[in-house]
Amino acid sequence: MQKILNKRKIINDPIYGFITIPDELIYDLINHPYFQRLRRIKQLGMTNLVYPGALHTRFHHAIGAMWLMVEAIKVLQSKGVEISKEEEQGAIIAILLHDIGHGPFSHALEHTIVHGISHEDISEMLMNKLNKEFDGKLSLAIKIFNDKYPKKFLHQLVSSQLDMDRLDYLKRDSFYTGVSEGVISSDRIIKMLNVLNNQLIIEEKGIYSIEKFIIARRLMYWQVYLHKTVLSAENMLVKILQRAKELASEKKELFCSPALSKFLYNRYGKKDFDKNPEVLELFAKLDDYDIFGAIKVWADNEDEILSYLCRCLIDRNLYKIEIQNEEFKESYVKAKKKEIATKYKIKKEDLDYFVFSSSVANEIYNVDKIGITILFKNGKTKDISKSSDQLNVEVLNKTVKKWFICYPR
Amino acid sequence: MQKILNKRKIINDPIYGFITIPDELIYDLINHPYFQRLRRIKQLGMTNLVYPGALHTRFHHAIGAMWLMVEAIKVLQSKGVEISKEEEQGAIIAILLHDIGHGPFSHALEHTIVHGISHEDISEMLMNKLNKEFDGKLSLAIKIFNDKYPKKFLHQLVSSQLDMDRLDYLKRDSFYTGVSEGVISSDRIIKMLNVLNNQLIIEEKGIYSIEKFIIARRLMYWQVYLHKTVLSAENMLVKILQRAKELASEKKELFCSPALSKFLYNRYGKKDFDKNPEVLELFAKLDDYDIFGAIKVWADNEDEILSYLCRCLIDRNLYKIEIQNEEFKESYVKAKKKEIATKYKIKKEDLDYFVFSSSVANEIYNVDKIGITILFKNGKTKDISKSSDQLNVEVLNKTVKKWFICYPR
């Protein structure tokens, strides 16, 4: 008869069906407030303004990536790769917690709320804190996360150009946006995984799946992640926070949660996190609600710039965005600024909130990093960029950069 | 060559693929701040605590229901049912706006934030306001919404036991929760629609699809809408608001947005909405962010009850819930209260925040309301409850009621 399970062990996922939580330690980590916070951080920031289904969270993504890790380890073990119970748990925890340091709206605000510290840094700090709370049980996971564990392929499952993170987020983002062309066959790719000389490799017959994965990733970049309307919205979000911080620096009072307040009225960087443990604790309280809850109120702020930007974002009157493959000419930007300044009667010193130009870049595949290695039936291995007669290695290797300019319609 | 479209006309939906916005008036309604607000109101309140994918919004649901209406009207027209361009637009607007009066967390807080006024009442008020703004162009839609238009079947498409609202929400809620068994074939049901004597009917060969629809609805009720953990979470949410209002009535200061503040420190009912147009405007500013943004801060409130409840909800330490088919015996409730009071050292007057018992009910199909009528090939019609040899009419007709009791673990 059924064993009594004290802890709820199954999570429904529209993508994979039922996800079973592998063990009690992992169950407890999922229930920790640090991890529960991820329920309130949307995976794709403001993307829902274009794709209204894209409301899924870092929480769901982390659970999904965990599930793929479970599957991947099963496949490797079935092929004779030795992975102990402890290593398995370590790799699963590493992927589960890989995003735990993300702040509100994921990437969108990454360098606006804090300065000179990445979400990966914060993830590591939070893992170390959890490791203390859980009496060192996360040590192996942290080693894997930091690539300090001898079995390199475990780290590669967590973080590489073909890790469980990417497999889950491509699939999940496709699913929730409805951009069905981004769908990848994580199933098939995982079935093709193997390990050779301590490196994760893909068996030869997985080559077309990998091509497809790379093309799908590229498609998602331009169709979703760097969608021009999303770019406009997220840049406006950044401008809002910048304005708020400017007002804060002038000691203006702004409605905000106590936690957000600290980050508005102070400029916290890596040193602060290192010196002052409270900063990390405060950060661990922030989520989308702090930001958007404030923005809603700021829409009625007496500062006209702040209220204008907030109102635009809330009502989805986004700035027009032009995008192109070369940098905008200085003269064009100047002319545009002048036009807008006149039209809306904007002071020169405020103009950067209304007209701004920047760039985005993406690299689909980087041949200089540890790549995706194909194992051929003759026992030889080659990087995918050299295995595929289709993928254009020079193009793949080139960072694609686009410039954009935003301004009110 | 392609006509120039000034307005973005296509919305991606993971469920139906591409949704085309039928015309410019509808486009403008969708872009109105009243409607954009629905982007920030989750369709299923706290359900995401159980089904983490269930983050979809009233916005997406309303767009989806609009799409089904477009399809349904096409089918009826192809069968020779006369529906003019204006009637078509009216029906589409009526379904688009049917939920516009929903407040934060949809049903969960319906009777906590305001009193004696339903979301349907508020929907109507907002529609009337929009009608003024749009120079009377919504008049026909409002007639259809209020069932005052002679072609009764148009209202039935908006609101009946087989309306486009239900078809969309069952499908959408199944999709986002991952409870695949709730999936209904809205496609097939819509293909079977027809009109007889001004009433919406289903052609005979749709009978099994209707059975399936009713059973799926029932399944969604018990598996999702009234899931015990969801019940616990949503009742805790209500308790939080009640506690906040109590504190507000004692003039305690509480962190909250200005809009929420009004509803905390005042008790607004139907009369206030009627008398004071500002109340409606304030209500139209509320969404999930006001509530959850406050709750996050209240978790550190000095009032121990409020902070305890908020902390529980945020960290997903939900009250234990027992559920059964009969009312709980008074003695049982008393004993439970005593036990909890002792265990947690709770004062008698505060005990209702910790141990509470209530009931939920659902009726799957109500034979007394306008029902689902089947048209047989011999030209006769019968209600589904009499057409199906499988559906148990007595059971269908009976409101199923369950009692529950919640308390800290």
Place this chain on the structure above:
Amino acid sequence: MQKILNKRKIINDPIYGFITIPDELIYDLINHPYFQRLRRIKQLGMTNLVYPGALHTRFHHAIGAMWLMVEAIKVLQSKGVEISKEEEQGAIIAILLHDIGHGPFSHALEHTIVHGISHEDISEMLMNKLNKEFDGKLSLAIKIFNDKYPKKFLHQLVSSQLDMDRLDYLKRDSFYTGVSEGVISSDRIIKMLNVLNNQLIIEEKGIYSIEKFIIARRLMYWQVYLHKTVLSAENMLVKILQRAKELASEKKELFCSPALSKFLYNRYGKKDFDKNPEVLELFAKLDDYDIFGAIKVWADNEDEILSYLCRCLIDRNLYKIEIQNEEFKESYVKAKKKEIATKYKIKKEDLDYFVFSSSVANEIYNVDKIGITILFKNGKTKDISKSSDQLNVEVLNKTVKKWFICYPR
């Protein structure tokens, strides 16, 4: 590194993704000509004339059911039910081979090609033959198949009102017909399986899934399995074989494969199978190709009745079919026969090939057989027909019978 697998072990299935063949014995059984024959027997006979996608075979179904068995056993084992390696293999083989005795066009011709012997009888015979070939390794499987193994629940997984056979065919038939409403959540049902007192049971929270399964089954019956056009086509197929046999009895020469020839020019029953091992071998050569290959040629046969029937079937000019809940009145049938006889100038003795009336019946759930048992949290068990307040036990228990009459248009 990957172990060398000598035998191809993965099968692509559009429904479950990748199916792994559990072991080498099973691999060898799948490759046996008896089993490969199932590749040439359509699961749903002539149903593809209505649902053109329904071309899937007994082969694919058997593989799918095998896969569900693998999953079900994993679930039971994880709940502490003891199932040894041998028992696991036995149950898997039993389900894999459960349909191996099916003849051409599955059920459609079951009692036309042979007489007084069911496909289950033939399945058992073929299993016994295989058991000899495989040195007795199928003995346990055969015990399970015949319900002679002490662990009764293993047989119930193979054959009961909630067996892996039903779970797979409902899902598969839905998928290939495109009748999406028949889709069941085999996943969820399997997760809810457990064993109590040697009986397969379903845990309480699976109750709505079971309701849905029963309703879906019912829907598939009327929408697919007993679809009136399918009934017409399959009855015409039977008439064709009857006519061919009649001509054969008159020593008329008919184009047909040697194997089919034996069954046309002889009347084989259970005794013949028992006495003469060759009969079984001949039967194991028959598949859809023998029948339809002959019918195509018979369309030009000099016998007008045979050629007419065959031509109709090939060109999909099917007889009109009327269907109703009561038997057709003798007078009606007589009148119809007269009408057709006059219209087409048919001799009285041939009229049964042109106008025929019969009935079909289905029972969705039989409370007298071993039923679907629900295990409640309080430890009690009840049959689903008594656990569900929705399923109408009297209706469920009643065989639904419909009468039909077919004749040329």
Place this chain on the structure above:
Amino acid sequence: MQKILNKRKIINDPIYGFITIPDELIYDLINHPYFQRLRRIKQLGMTNLVYPGALHTRFHHAIGAMWLMVEAIKVLQSKGVEISKEEEQGAIIAILLHDIGHGPFSHALEHTIVHGISHEDISEMLMNKLNKEFDGKLSLAIKIFNDKYPKKFLHQLVSSQLDMDRLDYLKRDSFYTGVSEGVISSDRIIKMLNVLNNQLIIEEKGIYSIEKFIIARRLMYWQVYLHKTVLSAENMLVKILQRAKELASEKKELFCSPALSKFLYNRYGKKDFDKNPEVLELFAKLDDYDIFGAIKVWADNEDEILSYLCRCLIDRNLYKIEIQNEEFKESYVKAKKKEIATKYKIKKEDLDYFVFSSSVANEIYNVDKIGITILFKNGKTKDISKSSDQLNVEVLNKTVKKWFICYPR
């Protein structure tokens, strides 16, 4: 109320849901025996030996492509492209009938049953015959099919590098094989269609979808269409027919249908089809049943080569196949022949039935043919091979050729 429809107008398709037959002429064409024959010709020949779900037929594919044409024309019309009712019907009929000349097992036997005449030639002949039967109503369709109609884009919808044929078969073949990575978003591609200067073009934002389409096509080639096991099976099928024809030329009697008999005992080429209208009629009787029905019987033929080959195919004991990027060295082939000749005691003159070497080639995209043109927002157009920074034009343009050798295991 519903108009009375005399003719069944809806077809269930697991891929697109419900397909409505546009008009009565098209309905009658679908019901014509020539078209119904396609129900008995598998789209992917012997591919089901590898992907057991791949049993879908030319019939289903043609219906699906018809449906995409209906959708594509709707999109173009909504963009202001003028397409009259007659042109619409013509384009639909042209795509519906584009494959009507396919013989048994589609491409596999294309040059074995007839000689020097392609399936396109036969399609045209059958269309002309139908045109006579239908009083010239197909004239416009035939013009479109033959690219003799002034609106060139209509032909391009029927036959080009981005036609409705390819869109349907990629999607359908993915679906039924379960190779989910081949799935393309026909929906999105169709939404991006437009017409400029009488040419079909794709709007700029469809560029990533086209990349994906090309990569998916490539993936399907290597994973499905040219899967090595499928190559082996289909080449064995060809060998079987060759052997049968050889025996026929020696006047040996072979079991086969009368229609197949004509093609075995005669060598029909284009001239015969032109001269003798009966040949076309005979061809229009052939389908998979003639071939496989014969093969099953030939498995017991006294000719050892024929029976060996047939037995292998039926029981799926396929020849081993080696495949590589260069031609096999003559010495290797010789050695292999010798080895097999010795092992199986085969006479020199028979050896070609046992060891054979050949090549397959595919071109994914041909820059010399009318290509896929992208329309940029600045009004300029470019071929996809020059628009995409990802697709490697030199590779795309190069026919990929692989050599293989087959022999018994």
